[in-house]
Amino acid sequence: MPGVTHDDAPPLADLMPWSVAPPRLGRGWPAGPDAASLKARWDTLVKAEGPDREALFEPSRSRTLHTAVGQLPGRADSGTEKLVRTSGPCPEPVRVLSAPYDEQWLIPDQRLIDAARPELWRVADERQVFLVEAPETLLATSLLPLLRTGRVRPLFRRPGGREPNLAPGLLEHLGTRLGATPTPLDVLAWITAAARPDLSVPLTGDADAWERGLERGHRLLWLMRRDGERPKLPGGRRPYVRAPLPSRPLSLRYDRDEEALFLDEGRVSPVPPEAWDFEVGGVRVLEQWFAARVAAPEPGTLAAVRPATWLQTWTSELLELITVLALLAELRPLGEPVAPAPVTATDLREAGVLPVPTAARRPASVLAGPEEGPEGQLALL
Numbered sequence: 001m002p003g004v005t006h007d008d009a010p011p012l013a014d015l016m017p018w019s020v021a022p023p024r025l026g027r028g029w030p031a032g033p034d035a036a037s038l039k040a041r042w043d044t045l046v047k048a049e050g051p052d053r054e055a056l057f058e059p060s061r062s063r064t065l066h067t068a069v070g071q072l073p074g075r076a077d078s079g080t081e082k083l084v085r086t087s088g089p090c091p092e093p094v095r096v097l098s099a100p101y102d103e104q105w106l107i108p109d110q111r112l113i114d115a116a117r118p119e120l121w122r123v124a125d126e127r128q129v130f131l132v133e134a135p136e137t138l139l140a141t142s143l144l145p146l147l148r149t150g151r152v153r154p155l156f157r158r159p160g161g162r163e164p165n166l167a168p169g170l171l172e173h174l175g176t177r178l179g180a181t182p183t184p185l186d187v188l189a190w191i192t193a194a195a196r197p198d199l200s201v202p203l204t205g206d207a208d209a210w211e212r213g214l215e216r217g218h219r220l221l222w223l224m225r226r227d228g229e230r231p232k233l234p235g236g237r238r239p240y241v242r243a244p245l246p247s248r249p250l251s252l253r254y255d256r257d258e259e260a261l262f263l264d265e266g267r268v269s270p271v272p273p274e275a276w277d278f279e280v281g282g283v284r285v286l287e288q289w290f291a292a293r294v295a296a297p298e299p300g301t302l303a304a305v306r307p308a309t310w311l312q313t314w315t316s317e318l319l320e321l322i323t324v325l326a327l328l329a330e331l332r333p334l335g336e337p338v339a340p341a342p343v344t345a346t347d348l349r350e351a352g353v354l355p356v357p358t359a360a361r362r363p364a365s366v367l368a369g370p371e372e373g374p375e376g377q378l379a380l381l
Helices: 035-047 050-057 118-122 170-178 184-194 207-225 285-294 312-331 345-350
Strands: 094-099 102-106 130-134 137-141 152-154 156-158 162-164 240-243 252-255 260-263 266-269
Touching (some): 035 050, 035 102, 094 285, 102 285, 130 184, 137 207, 170 184, 170 345, 184 207, 207 312, 240 312, 266 312, 285 312
Antiparallel strands (some): 130 152, 156 162, 260 266
């Protein structure tokens, strides 16, 4: 069957035209693997005074204790008074995607974040899916992504699953070729399954090939988003803690013959080699996940406020992560995606879908309610 050439497979940037640079924290301590430590860090900060508070905050060119910024959209519990005077409780931490397949927590307060990207917060809800450009792959998440990688492409331009971030006319054109109009989530599933490392996306007008791609793509989305029924490996392949994990493990190693993961003397097995070898951008996901929970921070910093022992919730998260990586490895393509009856970039230009209008590359005008500006003023948008 003829395949789509790299030259004529439409680029992701045309299919999902609105994108946002990833948020940039500017300091590590407002995020971390457990919410309780973040609240303790906040309390430590607001109890400190003068130069001590400034040193703990870790000021940058974008954020100091005197920076005046507005409230994050949708976060009524975050304040807007300058941090030099703040004494209130910590805003409730929210779940975020901190690294590939690593769900952590963040204090959602724009005063702490160098570049929070409010346009992402305005469209973040239970219907939203964020597609993140990572090295040689795409990641999908229902959580706000904090990865320091490529662009973030929300599936929807407005809250409530309204106005898909797709080239205007793309759904209708695919519907004409396929015999039935796909949903925005279907198109995202196809992109997730078919996108190439250069971020070109072969499209097909063959209904059978489309359905096969959707089956794989929706499963990829389910595993990456992890919202709903929890993924499980078959009975004999499920990872368990075989030897208790130490209170504060310092090292992680893998025994390929035994298919066992060792956290010091603690043992988890079976762990498929595919899960251990799973990499994003040349970095083992399991090693990066473990390091985020045990790496020693600089003494005297807010990052040093952390659990004294390994948390039971981390063990549960580790077992689920092993499961997710093993199942994802089964879905990785064996070769170049091939799309029979290709829908090419030329086809989309002839149909008037491309080039996309300039407005489609900009955020929609979204304002569900008044947003509080610096020092409690009404934000002007």
